Amino acid sequence: MINAALVESFDEPPHFRSIPAPEAAPGQEVVDVLAVGVHPATRGIAAGKHHTSPQSLPALAGADAVVRRADGSLAYVMVMGAGTLAERIVIDPATAIPVPGGADPALLVATMNPALSSWCALRTRVPFQAGQSVLVHGATGNAGSMAIKVAKHLGAARVIAAGRNRARLDELTGQGADHIVQLTPDQDVTAAALAEAAADVDVALDYVWGPPTELAMRAVLGARTQHTRLLDWVQIGGMGGDAITLSGHALRSNAFRVLGSGFGSVDMQIMQREFTQLITVIAAGAMAVRPHPFPLAEVEAAWAHHDAPGERTVIIL
Ligand SMILES: NC(=O)c1ccc[n+]([C@@H]2O[C@H](COP(=O)([O-])OP(=O)(O)OC[C@H]3O[C@@H](n4cnc5c(N)ncnc54)[C@H](OP(=O)(O)O)[C@@H]3O)[C@@H](O)[C@H]2O)c1
Structure with a gap:
């Protein structure tokens, strides 16, 4: 037994x-x-x-x-x-x-699941390239915080961290976030801050979904200066809800794609390859x-x- x-x-x-x-x-x-x-x-x-x-x-x-x-x-x-x-x-x-030999099993198992969410999204779901900008929507949780580090590790020029917890956002500034946006109950203030900071991002990694994402999408799309510049919005987590309402206008009026990343959307063999690379990065202390x-x-x-x-x-x- x-x-x-x-x-x-x-x-x-x-x-x-x-x-x-x-x-x-x-x-x-x-x-x-x-x-x-x-x-x-x-x-x-x-x-x-x-x-x-x-x-x-x-x-x-x-x-x-x-x-x-x-x-x-x-x-x-x-x-x-x-x-x-x-x-x-x-x-x-x-x-x-x-x-890799010498890796700490507890640290590795604590880090892998949060980190793989953005790693798989950026490496397999969108045509992300070094030099591009990334919005992390819901950056104060473990997966969101890791997304900042993963995006930077993969060459993001600018990472905008959006989340509710102000103290945690301030910490993330010292951990790779180039700009922080606090998601507050005041929708107008939140939308204005997102519009100013994230108007021209190339990828949004979304851990929130639900009504906060509806607001964030409207704010970012409404502020875009180049409407044909591709924006990939990747649904990864659902801390704020499981569904959104998305207008046809949002999809028509910008080069805007909405997709998800997780088990089921990425081929298992490709995931295995990506996991192997990510483990090496975590074991190296990044x-x-x-x-x-x-x-x-x-x-x-x-x-x-x-x-x-x-x-x-x-x-x-
Ligand atoms: N698809 C994938 O491959 C994959 C992989 C890993 C994780 N995930 C998903 O990603 C999500 C986050 O995972 P995690 O490991 O980061 O969890 P976590 O460490 O528990 O963090 C979740 C954070 O979400 C924030 N949050 C909750 N409701 C929110 C809202 N309405 N608006 C903004 N932020 C909100 C909270 O931050 P504050 O309290 O600081 O506001 C909380 O700390 C989960 O849904 C998880 O299932 C997906």
Whole structure:
């Protein structure tokens, strides 16, 4: 038997349980799990609110992990929906992404999920080129903060960080943001600030969506000075809502494209290639989300913990 965290009800946090040790079928490998991130998607899956949420319960919680393989090497795995929160899990070796020796498993698993969102968007979903400008809408969360670093790392000339939390925005100025815009309840002030700072961006990476995005799109499109300059608006997260209303006029009157980035929209083989490059960048120290560790036995406390800006709950096994 091994220790694990099981989702037994979508209305409760996962529970610490003992389960039979997994056995590998031909072509599979049993690996030791070292660290698992508790990301928004991990929580959404365990709450039955994600498209990869389990169809039947109980089910293993967890969506990604840093694991130790049979040969002693470390790897990062992402098994959306299949579960990673157990002392040992079964993986398809072809999906194991090598982790450079000496990398900190907790830091890596805290950082990968937030960082991959912008990395995959800029590298695979839009024709982003060094020298272009990027708006990060919802920059104060972990994924938004990483998006600033990722955009800069990939050569963005100018990154505009828009978010609600003023203190966090000020910190982001020292972490690569060239310009900050505070999203306030005053819609006119917010729209004017977005129009001034982001009128001519080439890419918007959007973690908010919902009504705040409707306002931001109107502000940026209304301020554009070159209407045929391509603007790719990439939906990545939905912290502000799951839907928007978009006028046909917005699409007709500017070279404006709306698309999404995430599991399903990027080919898995391409994702694997991009993950491998991103892991190297994180392991080299270019970007980091601070892990807030919990032991597996305290999985319920881990689920109840609210991460401070710049940190991510990580379960250490
Ligand atoms: N598609 C992908 O590949 C992918 C990958 C990773 C993450 N995501 C998604 O990206 C989103 C953010 O993830 P995360 O890891 O950054 O989560 P996080 O660290 O928990 O940050 C979320 C932040 O969103 C901000 N926020 C919430 N409601 C907002 C609103 N109405 N307007 C502006 N900001 C708002 C909050 O910042 P303040 O409290 O400071 O305002 C909060 O800190 C989630 O929806 C996640 O599922 C997608």
